[in-house]
Amino acid sequence: MAIWGKKNKDKDPESREDRKKVGLIRGLWRKFRGIDWKNPVNRWKLLFVSLVGCIVVFGGGYGVLTMTNSPTFCSSCHEMAPEYSTFTASAHNQISCVQCHIKPGFTNMITHKMKSVKEVYYHVTGVPKQIVQTEEEAVSNENCLQCHSKNRLVTASGDLKVNHKGHIEQDIPCITCHAGVVHAKMASRGINVEEVRGKWTAESAEKLMEKKYLRPNMGTCIDCHDKVNNGVKPWKEAAYSVPPNPEELEKKMEESKKEGSSAATTETAAEATTEATHEGATTEAEALAEHDQKTQDIILQAIGKQQKDVKLSMACETCHKKVKVPKSHKVEGWNGNHGGTAIQELDKCVNCHQDSKWFRAIPKEDIISILKMKETKTKYVPNITVVKDQSRINKFCSACHSNRPSGHVDSDKWLTAHASKAKTADQKSECFVCHDRTKPIPGSTQVKAPTDVYCQYCHRTGFKSDKKK
Template sequence: MAIWGKKKNRETDPESREKRKKTGPIRKLRQKFRAIDWKNPVNRWKLLFVSLVGCIVIFGGGYGVLSFTNSPSFCSSCHEMQPEYTSYTASAHNQISCVQCHIKPGTVNMLTHKMKSLKEVYYHVTGVPTQIVQTEEEAVSSQNCLQCHSKNRLVTASGDLKVNHKGHIEEGIPCITCHSGVVHAKMASRGINTEDVRGDWTQASAEKLMEEKYLRPNMGTCINCHDQVNNGVKPWKEASYNVPLNPEEVEKKLEENKNASSGEATTATATTETVKTETASNETEAATLTEHDQKTQDIILQAIGKQQKDVKLSMACETCHKKVKVPKSHKVEGWNGNHGKTAIQQVDKCVNCHQDSKWVREIPKEDIISLLKMKETKTKYEPNLNVVKEQARINKFCSACHSDRPSGHSESNQWLTGHAKKALTAEQKSECFVCHDNQKPVAGSTTPKAATDVYCQYCHRTGFKSAVNN
């Protein structure tokens, strides 16, 4: 006998069976549903009506939610998207919704994207990233662009460039490889959409931050891509080539490399290794810079027709530019050797075309505060030899040719003994100092390096009879 009394048999006890028969609301509803006389036409019409209302509520509500989350106003509701939304409203694409660019066409793609976007809600609640950067998976697809734009365009809207859009698309080159800044002005690459400056993006400031040079395709991208194709590489095959670098990932990799290089060395060994690493890093950086300069000069020589190579894609300016107009002054005999005087008078016009900084694909980091404070000032250029001298040394268009020995210098031994007649006047000396320094260059000097390491006082150590312009 149990302590608390005799145990009841649940199978035979009528009270236990009755308790088990007691049902919840779901079971009761099911029982009522089964008790309905479905042979009665009225009951069948009631079921149809209820089902119809239910479908309208479910699908209508779902469509309403999708429509609301697809609207630009929903995107702007998150403060971290203020730079992206503000630049969008100031762009030429402000009449279309965000999803028309950022979600591939099709219902399945729409629903899939909504599910993936839940992580953005998670970030919004737990911690917004320092900078919003488009990932490889979320890169704008060419399918989105082709919803509005035709691929059968051979000339750009400006009428200047000849671009076979169809050929590029059929080759698999994404539209954003060239047109990555058309809406947001490459703000991520410029570093002006970080957390600390999001409040500076207003309708008034957007016009100043949305510079034309960042909205239009970057010529450096064209040159970089064409050069790689000529070397047997198709860079657009790598998704990372088409989107800006994620600063957090870059910082993470640098930190990992730093930790890996540190190892478990002792303090003394670690110090020695650090010095060696820094030295090797400086040497590598210098070698990379030299290689980059040489490569830039090679491309420039191709562009101006000074260097011909058997290449797949021509790098000459007229290959892509429809309106390349060579100034009349360039067509005179001996222009290559006598353009110095013209450069002094109007070097500001020269650099409009002959500016190698326009040929670089990488976008430099910018300070948004400085950009907003910057005032547009138009300064009139006054002939200045020092300005021309500096351009001749730092501008790859100039140094590409100035680094070679001029034809007028003849043989070294003859020129060495006879060049004094070419440098009698101050004006003649000034022309010499475009490529040569008077005194030995000082290491670490801010003065741009001369095209040649031959300087006057290397031989004229006792000085000159007359004053020398430096």
Template sequence: MAFWGKKKKETDPDAREDRKKVGLFRRLWQKVRNIDWKDPVTRWKVMFISLIGLIVIGGGSYGALAITNSPAFCSSCHEMAPEYSTFTASAHNNITCVQCHIKPGTINMLTHKVKSLKEVYYHVTGVPEQIVQTEDEVVSNENCMQCHSKNRLVTASGDLKVNHKGHIEEGIPCISCHAGVVHAKMAARGINTEEVRGEYTKETAEKIMEKKYLRPNMGTCIDCHDKVNNGEKPWKDVAYLVPPNPEEVEKKIDESKKEGVSEPVATETKTESAVEGTAGSGTAEDLAKVHEEKTQDLILQAIGKQQKDVKISMACETCHRKVKVPKSHKEEGWNQAHGGTAIQELDKCVNCHQDSKWIREIPKEDIISLLKMKSAENSSHKYTANLTVVKDQSRVNNFCSACHGKRPAGHIESDQWLTAHASKAKTADQKAECFVCHDREKPVEGSTTVKAPTDVYCQYCHRTGFKDDVKN
């Protein structure tokens, strides 16, 4: 007895003839047509087979989704080693990757699985030099709100005052500020490239998970607030939320070269936008100058020395609750007398007066050097008073150069100061104060020495040197 009916005998000549002439699919179709659908037993058989098929297909699909949704599956590809290891070292290691990277909903899940086929293609044909987040993969607020509440005003540290609800209702993505909470901004730092993927373990990740990359970057807040004050809404552009793709940046540089534009000088703040700006302005030096002027302008607003009618105040106390001016800063003559304190306590000074914190762009790093540096930091190391270090810091730090770049009030008129300043520079310590702003010798073009904030140097007049010829 066959499953759907009686089977013809092998001795029947018609059966042998049909087997020779009729193909497989035709025979199956004939069997389907010959099924007696009115027979209740037949209907039960169809239902039973359909149920088994659905269980097999559904179970297999669910199993495939469960496996591909697990962090372990992500770690199976070597190119994801940096991302997976930092994930395991982060505060989000108790949830799965897809809870952040795929919007809630079955349709979104299935759509993402189809799009992910390109990642399989890349894995087979050739992994990109660096894994970067694309504009269509930005973590949405929907994902964050599955666990976090928007009704927060003060951050967990108790210092920052951030109206999360106001930001969210304005349409600002959480990722605008919290971009490094899991992966410590590896792509922007350039430490997840092909040549270093083998270096990553959980222990390695713990060393590079620095707070300054996990927490919101003050430079991001300042950059966004400044743009809002200029009538912009930068978060509307998705490209503003993701680090630039190195391959696209190199492509733009190549295109600039072909168009006859000189290649921009490599700086800590060179990003895709900087490359575009260079193409328009012509030189990286002009960009650096504009950047310094803008930073100093913001610093003066922050410390209350420059008031502007803006939508969002740039003053420190607008966002910080624990900002306090040290008592020493309120003493009479502090502006002229703080140099000695800076020499002895520079490490404390730069905790607040560090303009690199005001930069949104992340400097490129080398993971090998970074790990060595971390090992050195773990050993006992304290700052020791160093005049050269303080001098260089005063020249490159925009907090310092905001004042040091201007002529001090005590210098009186130039024609009078020319003959009166000798008494102010008799000792080595007095000369050292002068060298904060002035170079002793004429700066050499292309020299790696930090440039003085003023182009007036001592040997311009003292061409035969000083009487005591004491160098500092």
């Protein structure tokens, strides 16, 4: 308190011993109370000190907020390398991270900063195996509408017709469709885990950010529309718009394993998985069967065979102004005669007929394999075996291959007439696209055929070609 001058000894009756007994804070408070506030000089001095204090506190606070709001600050932690590298390679690299990840408003900013203290704790004590956005911190429509207009009916490509305003008025989160616009759905793909964070660089980000993961895929639209047609509004649950947290899912699985017998454990584990992935089945087998049936039905609806009297049509023309179907597909009998084209141009076929476009679920990927594949730029070589495997793996193909072709006529006639269609090895290979030669072994890693009819069901003594050998 020297700035206000020494106090008059006569007005300070306390002895030296008394002052020693008083604490520092209490002593300062007594001196502060002893200041003559009637003196205008002292009041001006107080104002000056207060102004300096405010400048230091608020200026320092603003500096800290500005620093922590910078993308560069985010990149200072190694665990954020995947997120930062994709951000710099995205179309949103001219805005800061907080413009998307923190709701507008000073209160939201401060609240978020306080919650972010736990991230510092994790950084020091142990970084999570995978960074996954939580339901509470999901990007809100408020953030998107700071820059984007909701009065948008046509996308930049000019082909799609999407009523953005109608979706927003239904409280559908923007990230339900645009989840990969910045980070290419890396969490769902499983390529931002601790083991591979060092592989994320500005160069690798360009390779890993494929367009199919940046843009909304058709599977997202189909899945949501299908649920609406069944009376469900999936976006009402925040978990529908964010990827499941693998660590939470793992904990649920571990907890379920500790309860009951092995049979009960399996059922409980399936329920935990079901809850995390929003599936309705109670066992793995039932979930797989239900998934296969549902996806095949959805595919048939997506190609124009949707059910009648539905709330949301899945016909292509509903969302696309102009559907570009190759001329070769418009030839009569194309559905039954496209095998030769598939063998020669499989790489072109999968540009449209790939599961990642038609299904909402994102398959897990291996970042090392992706980078190597990008570096080698392997060229497709016509191979019937590759085509066969693709036709079985690809749900779009298997949806039709599981149906009996029109060329097979009636069963009784086909059984006695199909031998001439399978004389050569090439002809047989075409049959094996849909049929297995021998009975599938349960639990085998072999890709399941789209039909359960296999050759040795009737040819139990083998084939003539085998006997000649």
